[in-house]
Every structure is written in structure tokens, then in C-alpha cells.
Amino acid sequence: MDDPQSDQQRMLRRHHREKKELQARIQSMKSAVPKTDKKRRKQLHLDVARLEAEMEQRHRQELEKFYESFPGSSNLEMVTDDLAKMDLENQPPRPSKAQRKRERRAALERERQERIAEAEMEHLDSFRCEEEEKVAAILATRNLEMKEIPADGHCMYRAIQDQLVFSVTVESLRSRTAKYMRKHIEDFLPFLTDPETGDAYCLEDYMTYCDEIVCTASWGGQLELRALSHVLQMPIEVIQAESPSVIIGEEYNKKPITLVYMRYACSFGEHYNSVKPLDAGAVGGHAPRLF
Incomplete structure (x- = not known):
């Protein structure tokens, strides 16, 4: 049976692969929407934020579940070391202190946009259900x-x-x-x-x-x-x-x-x-x- 550290490394590698696949999917979605279509581009940004938030939440839940099974593996340094050992292509240099601050601010802004996107999606679901009911009633009169x-x-x-x-x-x-x-x-x-x-x-x-x-x-x-x-x-x-x-x-x-x-x-x-x-x-x- 594999040890917890090996399982953790495989999970982290899979998370990295899934993030790359999502970025490729997002790029394909962006290519399908003309830059001149402001309304669809706005909705596209909301969808991208939602997809990224869903993946981030799923990855976080998987990590939490793993650490519950192996309490000794929940050390932050261990996670950082595992990520550093990954053979990633085009690994960027270690960010500066100022860059890390900018990234933290950007992360907070992403979280804010994600909360906005979630609220708008809830409204959209409500509008969608109401619209479907009205259309169904109109069509039913015509069999x-x-x-x-x-x-x-x-x-x-x-x-x-x-x-x-x-x-x-x-x-x-x-x-x-x-x-x-x-x-x-x-x-x-x-x-x-x-x-x-x-x-x-x-x-x-x-x-x-x-x-x-x-x-x-x-x-x-x-x-x-x-x-x-x-x-x-x-x-x-x-x-x-x-x-x-x-x-x-x-x-x-x-x-x-x-x-x-x-x-x-x-x-x-x-x-x-x-x-x-x-x-x-x-x-x-x-x-x-x-x-």
C-alpha cells in the first residue's frame, strides 16, 4: 500500500493537471465568443470565475479530507515541499515580496468577484425557471x-x-x-x-x-x-x-x-x-x- 506522502504527491499533481486542463477549456470558451460582443463577454467572465471557484473548492475539500485521514500530513511545509518537487514546465522564479502582496490582493479581488458571480447565478436560475414555466404554458395551448x-x-x-x-x-x-x-x-x-x-x-x-x-x-x-x-x-x-x-x-x-x-x-x-x-x-x- 502506498504511503501517505506518495498519495499526497499524486493528488497535488492531479490538481495541477486539472488546473491546466481548465485553463485550456477557458481559452476555448473565450475563443468562441467574439470580443465585440460585450454582453456575452461579461457573462463569460462570470462563468470563468464560477468554474475556477468550483475547482478551487473541490481541491480544497479533497485536501481537507486527505488530512483528516492522515493527520500527520497536514503540515503546510510538507505541502509546499511537495509542490516544489514537482517537475513543472516553465516553472516561474520565486516571486518577490511585493509580487506576493499583489497576488494576495488579486486573490481577494477574485474571491469578491466569485461571490458576485454566485449571487448573479442564483438570480439567473430564478429567472430561468420562471421563463421556462411561461414558455411551457404558451406552448401547451398549442399542444x-x-x-x-x-x-x-x-x-x-x-x-x-x-x-x-x-x-x-x-x-x-x-x-x-x-x-x-x-x-x-x-x-x-x-x-x-x-x-x-x-x-x-x-x-x-x-x-x-x-x-x-x-x-x-x-x-x-x-x-x-x-x-x-x-x-x-x-x-x-x-x-x-x-x-x-x-x-x-x-x-x-x-x-x-x-x-x-x-x-x-x-x-x-x-x-x-x-x-x-x-x-x-x-x-x-x-x-x-x-x-
């Missing part, structure tokens, strides 16, 4: 229920894909949306502004925006829905909790695609889901396409 769509930046396109009776890829929907918007610049350019400055988009900004529709997981909104209604030549209805449903593309005389707009559905904010009949799946199998 429908919500069908969850992954929150990966492609949710609007995936929800539309789910509603169509013919096969189409998300990549194709994005490409056709951008192509239509490039051909009808005058219909969309006046409605786009820089989220940070409020300045109207120039033509170059607009073309970059269209490129991001194709090449990134940028979220779709009302402008993209307008373009897709023309591309598909059918109306698109958007059901929401706090406002009457909106129909885009009413000029097309077809039964509309129906999406659900959720403001608080996921940690990043706005989200689109699909719908399905209330009795779908009662017998088993996949829910039938609606249209």
Missing part, C-alpha cells in the same frame, strides 16, 4: 413543448434545421444566410452597429460580420432570421416568454417554422430551442418533424 437544442453558438441554425422536412446542414444554412446578406447589403447594413462604440457599421465591418457567420460559431439573431426566411421562402415564428410571438417573413404563404427564444436558458445568455408535439415520444422513438 407543443420545447425541444432542447445544444448551446454551442449554432443554436438558432440547429433549431431551424430541426424544423425542416428536408435534410440540410448547419454549415449550409450559415453559408446561405451570409450569401443572401452580402447580396442585399442595403437591407441589413443600416441595422448593425459596433456594440462597444455604438457607431454604425461601415461596409468593411459588414463584410467581416458576414464572414463570421460562415467561419465562426457566432450567434444568429433577428437579421439572420430575416435572411433565412427569404432563403427558405417561408415564415419563421419566434415564441418568447415576456412578449408576443414574432413572425418574420409573413409575405410567404406557408406554415411557419417555430422557434423558442430563451433569454436565460444558458450561462452565456440568449438561446434558441426548437419545438415538438406534446405527445411526441410517448410511444418511443424520435419526435416527428412538424413541417
Whole structure:
């Protein structure tokens, strides 16, 4: 059986590895959110703080549990020595006294931000439950229920894909949306502004925006829905909790695609889901396409 010191070293090494993996995950999350989207960037910072706080709490609990099992191992010097013996890549030099003070101040600020993030998450959970109840009641009057769509930046396109009776890829929907918007610049350019400055988009900004529709997981909104209604030549209805449903593309005389707009559905904010009949799946199998 391994001695307590070996167990402790393995645990500390695992903690270090998990921290590195979390940082890689956080970097991936940051890459998925455009820097120009201030609202989503703000929510991203809250999510990052929450993830880091959860990992720190879990690691602290594991250490406390270990020391309860092996009381003689709870010496702070032993922990410091074990960490120093780890073969870590790019080990930074020992911080100066002034740097340690700055780090302590930064740690206190992180704790404050984490408490703020926790409070905001509690409010968000409350808003989310209330929103889901309202949407469920609206859909029930139409014998429908919500069908969850992954929150990966492609949710609007995936929800539309789910509603169509013919096969189409998300990549194709994005490409056709951008192509239509490039051909009808005058219909969309006046409605786009820089989220940070409020300045109207120039033509170059607009073309970059269209490129991001194709090449990134940028979220779709009302402008993209307008373009897709023309591309598909059918109306698109958007059901929401706090406002009457909106129909885009009413000029097309077809039964509309129906999406659900959720403001608080996921940690990043706005989200689109699909719908399905209330009795779908009662017998088993996949829910039938609606249209």
C-alpha cells in the first residue's frame, strides 16, 4: 500500500493537471465568443470565475479530507515541499515580496468577484425557471413543448434545421444566410452597429460580420432570421416568454417554422430551442418533424 506522502504527491499533481486542463477549456470558451460582443463577454467572465471557484473548492475539500485521514500530513511545509518537487514546465522564479502582496490582493479581488458571480447565478436560475414555466404554458395551448437544442453558438441554425422536412446542414444554412446578406447589403447594413462604440457599421465591418457567420460559431439573431426566411421562402415564428410571438417573413404563404427564444436558458445568455408535439415520444422513438 502506498504511503501517505506518495498519495499526497499524486493528488497535488492531479490538481495541477486539472488546473491546466481548465485553463485550456477557458481559452476555448473565450475563443468562441467574439470580443465585440460585450454582453456575452461579461457573462463569460462570470462563468470563468464560477468554474475556477468550483475547482478551487473541490481541491480544497479533497485536501481537507486527505488530512483528516492522515493527520500527520497536514503540515503546510510538507505541502509546499511537495509542490516544489514537482517537475513543472516553465516553472516561474520565486516571486518577490511585493509580487506576493499583489497576488494576495488579486486573490481577494477574485474571491469578491466569485461571490458576485454566485449571487448573479442564483438570480439567473430564478429567472430561468420562471421563463421556462411561461414558455411551457404558451406552448401547451398549442399542444407543443420545447425541444432542447445544444448551446454551442449554432443554436438558432440547429433549431431551424430541426424544423425542416428536408435534410440540410448547419454549415449550409450559415453559408446561405451570409450569401443572401452580402447580396442585399442595403437591407441589413443600416441595422448593425459596433456594440462597444455604438457607431454604425461601415461596409468593411459588414463584410467581416458576414464572414463570421460562415467561419465562426457566432450567434444568429433577428437579421439572420430575416435572411433565412427569404432563403427558405417561408415564415419563421419566434415564441418568447415576456412578449408576443414574432413572425418574420409573413409575405410567404406557408406554415411557419417555430422557434423558442430563451433569454436565460444558458450561462452565456440568449438561446434558441426548437419545438415538438406534446405527445411526441410517448410511444418511443424520435419526435416527428412538424413541417
